[in-house]
Amino acid sequence: MKRLVLLGGGHAHVHVLKVLGDALDPAVSVTLVTPVARQVYSGMLPGYVSGHYPLEACGIDLEPLAKRARALVVRSSAALVNTSMREVICVNGEVVGYDVLSIDVGSRPAATDVRGVEAHAVAVRPLERFAQGWEKVLDRARQGGMNAVTVVGGGAAGVELAFAIEQRLRQEPGAGAPHVRVLTDARSIVPEYPVAARGRLVRLARRRNIGLHAASPVTEVGAGFVRVKDAIEFATDATFWVTGAAAPDFLRHSGLATDGRGFLSVNDFMQSVGHPEIFGVGDCATNVASPVPKAGVFAVRAGPALAANLRAALKGGPLERHVPSARFLALVSCGTRYAVGVYGPLSFEGRWVWRWKDRIDRRFVARYSPQALAAAR
Ligand SMILES: Cc1cc2nc3c(=O)[nH]c(=O)nc-3n(C[C@H](O)[C@H](O)[C@H](O)COP(=O)(O)OP(=O)(O)OC[C@H]3O[C@@H](n4cnc5c(N)ncnc54)[C@H](O)[C@@H]3O)c2cc1C
Known part of the structure; x- marks a missing residue:
């Protein structure tokens, strides 16, 4: 039995869990290490603050996703990865062994060491x-x-x-x-x-x-x-x-190859450049050859290719290259159901932009709801 460990329930991992649940593989055991039971979707956070959505509407429940994928859930955070033993040491003391490890743990705010x-x-x-x-x-x-x-x-x-x-x-x-x-x-x-x-x-x-x-x-x-x-x-x-986004310390502390800012260095296949059995996506990783901004949209885009590559890594098949274009649509809500959109050199604004953002965000969260998951099988 091969052991797949997913660190973090970030944007890409919710998709990986869905794909794993769509087609269960009895030859693979899956463990999700997550400090939270619900992944709050950052795109909707300003709308929650504005009062447009209750917090419950802005989250993806990880437990049903994990259950459907027959994944064991460890409710903790990774403190260290022991790459020679192929183990994740969690903050709660649990040790989780892996054959293939995927890291989608996001970032932390920069400069939190400023006094106070x-x-x-x-x-x-x-x-x-x-x-x-x-x-x-x-x-x-x-x-x-x-x-x-x-x-x-x-x-x-x-x-x-x-x-x-x-x-x-x-x-x-x-x-x-x-x-x-x-x-x-x-x-x-x-x-x-x-x-x-x-x-x-x-x-x-x-x-x-x-x-x-x-x-x-x-x-x-x-x-x-x-x-x-x-x-x-x-x-x-x-x-x-x-x-802005700063790197989680445990990546560097684990001796993993990181870029100058401490983010996991990965190649075009999303593999750690030092450890091919470790994959990294989203804010916590940087494709050293083709870096992109730290934005959730890139973690979302990585989901399908990551799911395919994790399967391939477990089975010994060929990996898929994933090099997204750095250009992305940014929709910035401005409090009053009004938003500014930015795409490359173009920008636009209006109530229609907010409604567009609202539709995109709701659709993303709904894709991983228990109802959608039940219908998908
Ligand atoms: C207010 C706000 C609005 C934003 N709006 C947008 C937007 O509209 N569009 C956009 O593209 N980007 C947006 N962003 C940026 C976006 O939030 C990030 O780029 C995105 O969340 C990164 O996704 P991720 O999958 O890498 O990680 P995350 O979404 O941060 O998920 C990481 C998960 O890993 C867990 N975790 C953390 N540490 C550990 C650990 N050690 N072990 C195990 N699990 C761990 C976390 O609890 C979390 O559940 C916004 C950010 C903020 C703050």
Whole structure:
């Protein structure tokens, strides 16, 4: 019996689990290591903050997917991979042996070692913990007296969450519409977007009176303040940490080959460049020859090829090359069922863009619902 171990229930692994469940293979034992029972879908997180969706509508239940694939679930996180013994050591002490290992564990927010972040900011990841932090802020806001909220991080996720927070706190009874600001160390918000797309988001933010502070690296977060370099201090009643993607430490600590930022280095077949029996996809991995941005869409696109390659690796068949184009459609919701779309040099906006995003996101989550799974067999 060959042992396949899946680390993390990320975007690609939900698809792998579905494929494994579609055609069970009695010669393969599958184990899923996951700290969460439900994978919150980040694309819908801003909509949850805005109040457009309940949290339950934004998640994929991993247990039914695993059960259907006859996968054993270890409710823990990987702390280390012992590549010579071919074992995963989990945070809860469990040791899981593998013949083929697939890693889809996502990323963590960057620069969380800035003073005070752990104690005083709500970090965007893990997403479940973010949701709990957000609910607490919302409760405090409802009691009144909240004047300012700070989002640290001016990438698409930070900007999208700032719009969502502003909209929700403006509409929530008793919350009193606190001022929302975005602080970024970059020279502008979403520097990776074309000028026209950035212009659209800046204009919409100004219309909502969302403060955008570029070139403002945060050096400390405290109770009631955020300090940026050169000792400027902003008063804040809540701080959200939505900095870019950083690599999970255990990859480097396990001696796996990583890129300069600590992400798992993989080849065109999604195999670790140092260990062909280990596969990596999504935010946690970088195709060293053809890197793509850290966005969920790439993990989604990797799902089918990864499922095929894991089967091939277990059976000794040929592997499929998977080299996605770096161009992707980004749809950034702006709080009020309105969104900005970006595709290469093109950008567009409107209510129709939000409805488009809403349809794409709901369809993705629905694909892995127990009803869809039952119908698929
Ligand atoms: C607010 C927000 C909005 C976003 N919107 C979009 C969007 O619209 N489009 C887009 O393309 N991207 C978007 N992104 C980026 C997107 O979230 C990530 O690129 C995407 O989640 C990466 O998917 P993944 O499969 O690599 O990992 P994830 O989706 O992060 O899943 C990883 C899973 O692994 C688990 N895990 C973590 N560590 C371990 C461990 N040590 N052992 C076992 N399991 C572990 C986690 O709990 C999680 O369940 C957004 C991000 C945020 C924060």
